[in-house]
Amino acid sequence: MQRLLVRPPSPRLAEGELTHLDRVPVDAELAGEQWERYVAVFRERGWSVTELPAADEHPDGVFVEDTVVVFDDLAVITRPGAASRRGELDSVRPVVEGLGLDVAAIEAPATLEGGDVLKVGRVAYVGRSSRTDEAGIDALRDLLAPRGWQVVAVPVTKVLHLKSAVTALPDGTVVGHPPLVDDPRVFERFLPVPEPEGNAVVVLDPGTVLMSAAAPRSAEIFRERGLQVVTTPVTELEKLEGCVTCLSVRLR
Numbered sequence: 001m002q003r004l005l006v007r008p009p010s011p012r013l014a015e016g017e018l019t020h021l022d023r024v025p026v027d028a029e030l031a032g033e034q035w036e037r038y039v040a041v042f043r044e045r046g047w048s049v050t051e052l053p054a055a056d057e058h059p060d061g062v063f064v065e066d067t068v069v070v071f072d073d074l075a076v077i078t079r080p081g082a083a084s085r086r087g088e089l090d091s092v093r094p095v096v097e098g099l100g101l102d103v104a105a106i107e108a109p110a111t112l113e114g115g116d117v118l119k120v121g122r123v124a125y126v127g128r129s130s131r132t133d134e135a136g137i138d139a140l141r142d143l144l145a146p147r148g149w150q151v152v153a154v155p156v157t158k159v160l161h162l163k164s165a166v167t168a169l170p171d172g173t174v175v176g177h178p179p180l181v182d183d184p185r186v187f188e189r190f191l192p193v194p195e196p197e198g199n200a201v202v203v204l205d206p207g208t209v210l211m212s213a214a215a216p217r218s219a220e221i222f223r224e225r226g227l228q229v230v231t232t233p234v235t236e237l238e239k240l241e242g243c244v245t246c247l248s249v250r251l252r
């Protein structure tokens with residue numbers, strides 16, 4: 001069964017962390033509507049949705065992808081590099097344990113955020129970013145090597161997370177907007193897209209991807225490759241350096 005983990009946006013979303021973008025006004029009500037529409041895309045396709053308890057005191061709590069990464073039956077609770085985000089973990093662990101997964105954690109002082117982890121086949125590309133450090137990458141490698149995963153560290157200096165720069169299509173082709181990608185040559189296959197919001201795709205099924213409504217030319221490129229493309233507006237989340245991937249954890 002396909003399961004989605006999400007958390008509703010906090011009314012304090014506008015106070016979330018910003019690293020590469022300037023703060024602009026955020027419409028919290030519109031953010032809530034956009035989040036509902038995002039979740040509905042999955043529900044309509046038969047995904048089971050597990051809602052984490054609201055954590056309104058954590059402005060960035062909606063970006064749940066950063067707090068847990070799942071590899072087969074193993075859930076790795078992360079340790080965010082942003083100290084303001086560590087309190088989000090308290091409500092993640094019990095929910096993940098309730099799903100019957102093995103649970104491991106990145107331990108202090110190492111840091112790792114899920115937005116830095118891009119899975120392509122049995123390879124986990126991990127961004128060495130302002131949020132994920134070498135110790136976090138090593139800890140993930142120690143957890144994953146016995147389970148047949150390869151961990152490949154890649155530099156991230158131009159955006160917040162690795163997945164703010166690149167994600168992968170169902171066939172494993174990595175897509176990204178070149179000005180935001182440190183080194184596209186680390187990926188076996190790389191497809192450039194013309195819009196910054198076009199780099200973020202969520203695989204809904206082997207023939208369908210979900211992406212931001214803000215990247216119509218990138219969507220057209222994916223359609224020309226034979227993919228169905230579902231788009232949804234996430235403007236208010238993009239203002240906080242979020243995107244379609246970071247709003248959920250997908251369990252398949």
Ligand code: CIR
Nearest residue numbers: 016017063115240241242246
């Ligand atoms: C942060 O800076 O932590 C949030 N404002 C945005 C997190 C986005 N997460 C992601 O791309 N995985």
